[in-house]
Amino acid sequence: MAVFTEVPPQDARALLCHLQLGELLELRGIEGGIENTNYFLTSDQGEFVLTLFERLSAGQLPFYLYLMKHLALGGVPVPDPRADRNGDLLHSVCGKPAAVVNKLRGKSQLAPQGAHCAAMGALLARMHLVGRSFDRHQPNLRGLPWWNATAPLVLAHVGAPQVALLRSELAYQNHVAASPAYAALPRGPVHADLFRDNVMFDGEELTGVFDFYFAGVDAWLFDLAVCLNDWCIDPASGAHDAARASRMLGAYQAVRPLSAAERALLPAMLRAGALRFWISRLWDFHLPREASMLTPHDPAHFERVLRERVARPVRV
Numbered sequence: 001m002a003v004f005t006e007v008p009p010q011d012a013r014a015l016l017c018h019l020q021l022g023e024l025l026e027l028r029g030i031e032g033g034i035e036n037t038n039y040f041l042t043s044d045q046g047e048f049v050l051t052l053f054e055r056l057s058a059g060q061l062p063f064y065l066y067l068m069k070h071l072a073l074g075g076v077p078v079p080d081p082r083a084d085r086n087g088d089l090l091h092s093v094c095g096k097p098a099a100v101v102n103k104l105r106g107k108s109q110l111a112p113q114g115a116h117c118a119a120m121g122a123l124l125a126r127m128h129l130v131g132r133s134f135d136r137h138q139p140n141l142r143g144l145p146w147w148n149a150t151a152p153l154v155l156a157h158v159g160a161p162q163v164a165l166l167r168s169e170l171a172y173q174n175h176v177a178a179s180p181a182y183a184a185l186p187r188g189p190v191h192a193d194l195f196r197d198n199v200m201f202d203g204e205e206l207t208g209v210f211d212f213y214f215a216g217v218d219a220w221l222f223d224l225a226v227c228l229n230d231w232c233i234d235p236a237s238g239a240h241d242a243a244r245a246s247r248m249l250g251a252y253q254a255v256r257p258l259s260a261a262e263r264a265l266l267p268a269m270l271r272a273g274a275l276r277f278w279i280s281r282l283w284d285f286h287l288p289r290e291a292s293m294l295t296p297h298d299p300a301h302f303e304r305v306l307r308e309r310v311a312r313p314v315r316v
């Protein structure tokens with residue numbers, strides 16, 4: 001379930017009025033999702049999604065919402081946050097920070113084929129290019145400093161082979177991050193959590209990307225690596241799927257060719273992407289926060305992906 005806060009219809013009506021979005025026709029809680037309260041909100045002006053942010057601070061939220069607005073204005077299919085008369089995108093419902101965005105058409109494609117991977121690659125490159133002119137800055141809050149701070153907390157909960165891999169991979173990633181090649185990577189706002197379940201398709205048409213709540217400024221290559229690690233693998237073994245990856249990379253590069261530094265560091269960033277989600281999943285699994293709403297994902301999946309990327313580096 002993903003209705004942690006019940007929104008009475010009169011509160012939804014008041015918000016629609018505040019945003020000049022018409023009369024409420026239907027308010028329906030959304031079952032998927034584990035972080036926020038989400039409702040489908042239908043008015044006589046269209047279909048929307050109302051999100052109440054249960055864990056993110058009001059300080060972090062403007063970066064995500066204004067980035068979505070910027071991308072939407074730039075023609076990237078992402079949910080477009082609706083503004084009130086003052087131009088504010090962040091509202092308040094039942095005492096929680098809240099936003100209203102348009103509902104995307106379609107459904108997630110959890111078994112993507114080459115065409116889906118190509119559509120994702122092309123859109124990711126466009127998103128990176130449109131993001132260049134976004135003027136707000138927030139680092140990727142789940143980047144290297146967070147890995148360095150969080151890994152020591154999970155070490156006590158894992159076995160010796162995992163401790164060894166976490167330590168050696170963190171040392172490697174700190175070394176990479178200090179290198180001139182890493183400094184040469186192009187950067188900008190990235191989604192940073194572009195898994196299959198955060199993208200909608202209607203057949204082979206990609207209709208939108210959502211859930212920007214881990215976005216931040218980071219290397220574009222890191223975003224691409226996170227995507228490759230989720231879309232272009234054998235789900236059981238974590239092995240890289242070269243055919244689907246080549247569709248994604250080809251379509252990405254048709255919009256924005258990778259630089260020499262990016263080609264050189266792709267193997268390292270694939271490892272970084274696997275490490276990031278291994279650590280966050282270990283953290284969610286072993287150290288659930290108080291009143292946590294998370295149903296933890298399986299950490300062992302990203303341990304397998306990381307071991308695969310270390311054993312068989314992927315080159316372009």
Ligand SMILES: Nc1ncnc2c1ncn2[C@@H]1O[C@H](COP(=O)(O)OP(=O)(O)OP(=O)(O)O)[C@@H](O)[C@H]1O
Pocket residue numbers: 002030032033034035036037038049079101102103104105197210211
């Ligand atoms: N703009 C949108 N258009 C259509 N459906 C949406 C939209 N936003 C969210 N949804 C639906 O609501 C579900 C939950 O949203 P989301 O994944 O953002 O949940 P969450 O709790 O915020 O995050 P998490 O994915 O980390 O659990 C999605 O799987 C999707 O089906």
Ligand SMILES: N[C@@H](CCO)C(=O)O
Pocket residue numbers: 193195277280281297
């Ligand atoms: N995509 C993340 C969850 C946070 O959205 C994971 O699979 O671990």
